[in-house]
Amino acid sequence: MALLQIAEPGQSAVPHKHRLAVGIDLGTTNSLVATVRNGIAVCLTDEQGRALLPSVVHYRDGGGISLGFDALGARVSDPRNTIVSVKRFMGRGLGDVAHTESIPYIFEEMPGMLRLRTVQGSKSPVEISADLLRVLRQRAEASLGGELTGAVVTVPAYFDEAQRQATRDAARLAGLHVLRLLNEPTAAAVAYGLDNASEGVYAVFDLGGGTFDLSILKLTHGVFEVLATNGDTALGGDDFDHRLYCWALDNAHIAPLSVEDARRLLMAARAVKELLTISEEAPFHLRLGSGEEVDLTVTRAAFFEMTRPLVQKTLIPVKRALRDAGLSPKDVKGIVMVGGATRMPHIQRAVAEFFGQEPLTNLDPDRVVALGAAMQANALAGNRREDEGWLLLDVIPLSLGLETMGGLSEKIITRNATLPVARAQEFTTFKDGQTAMSFHVVQGERELVSDCRSLARFELRGIPPMAAGAARIRVTFQVDADGLLSVSARETSTGVEASIHVKPSYGLTDDEIAGMLRDGLEYADGDLASRALREQQVEAERLLEACAQALSADGDLLDETELSAINALIARLREIIGGHDASALSDGIAALSRATEDFAARRMNRSLRDAFAGRSIDEL
């Protein structure tokens, strides 16, 4: 017997046609599933009434899987087969993961993405995430009494193409139809923005378990646009636990711990941290497996003091994102707090002081992302009226471009362009008679390809032979609403085409993205200089190539002196081409061009004469 929900006026669904859609926050520490019911977004709970599903999967010896709360205990008893924070491995290669030596898993390097060896065999992060998503799907289907039409799954704004693709694959593997991948801060803004329907610039301050993301969003006429994103991937609530843990080690004077004791002490630290959010003082008490005892008391003031540097660290990406968006703190109309760690009073105070106003905390920071995703899913599944529809714009975290001659990166779609986006640019051939072109898609802010991240390569073949610069190849970059990139190249006269969907073998780590952004700003001047140099080098190469060809074809047009003068200039240019002096290079190019002007004119005459030879005026 289906149970009914109250619909908006005029919105009653035809029987069996109500489309069940959910929003899923697939988190590093915890995951949630939410839906819109009776017009309100709510998180769906399990049989015990718990909304959070700890993102922990335990592969049991002898078969079977425990998940969520049931798997928590196994973190201590069977760390190797109990996978926590699998999100950090999504779409990553072994080289992308820092401190593998301190992680208790057995990693296997595979092309594209690492795998984890468990007692139940080798598991990819996609499979492990799918196990979590499957539980959420089953919970949703049991709660909603039917099969799901689709789901919106959230990802960090910083996730690159590989990580998004991995997330999408995991959802598909779990039997979910992904309506859209949605950036977490955008989802949080949806949850707040729509409820409060207030326009303006907002900052989303998302301090999760292990990562910190700051996004600047603009809400106008019901349209959400992400103006800028920034963050720190090595900063989260766990670091606050770790500070307390270190403090306890120091103050309790205990010897180095076993793996189990370290984990126990860390869990105790977390409990103390949570208690300090609501009380002024917390006991830190624990009996270790070694027989030693920790018996301390932590005051809120002491905790604030020891974690002050961490709080200060959160403000760095805040400042950077504001600078990227060209805004100052006073332009921000509201701050949305996301992530359990934002419950800490001193975080809220630091944010309030920085922006000069109290942050928004009236929605549960652990749930706000899932709630926003549910609202988006509801809209995408078609359960809202057309005229209520709203657009959702996201941005590209790093510029996307192509490698051009000389190892330069030509940016086609610049950073912070709103999604979905398509941009096209025309390129041409470099050599006479060139029939193929190789494309190298790169991501990053730097001018030289070697400083950017390589995403993909493909080739366009079958270009009709033409003089250098005559072919017109239109390259289109398209990024869909999920942030997935496809690049196509088309030769305009013949229509030959080649394209690629970017599913890069490796993703960028968030650290790398943050680092690349920083470098892009720091090296801007140097980059411009090296760009100028490389452009001169390419120009010099082109000129040398043209001269060599001309001399071999029509060298007989020159007398001895002319030839030796030109050859001398060519030799001189070849000498300095590998150097670092852009202006000398530019002088050399100019000199050679001048010296060959007359030669070029004579060649032109000869080719005209050849063309007209033996033909009457009438024929022409």
Place this chain on the structure above:
Amino acid sequence: MSVILTERAAQHISHFIDKRGKGFGVRLGIKTSGCSGMAYKLEFVDQALDGDLVFDSHGVKVVIDQKSHVYLDGTELDYVREGLNEGFKFNNPNARSQCGCGESFSV
């Protein structure tokens, strides 16, 4: 005769209207569709229309158009929980049969 809400249903409806931020009450109705001929309609009401019948049940306004009332007279609307699922359920004495899922019925 009329249509009534159980106390539990009334509480949930008031709560949903509060959360929604506006609303005059709840509209019950029938539509001629579905596998068994007719389907229930359950919607928020911002404004009652001409010819609507309005009942008060546990402090909640229940709005029904006259045509639907013929098929709904004597109905009790309940809010029930079945496993993880929860929602509204029509107990309609007029319904002679309903489809397996209960979303659709005939008289």
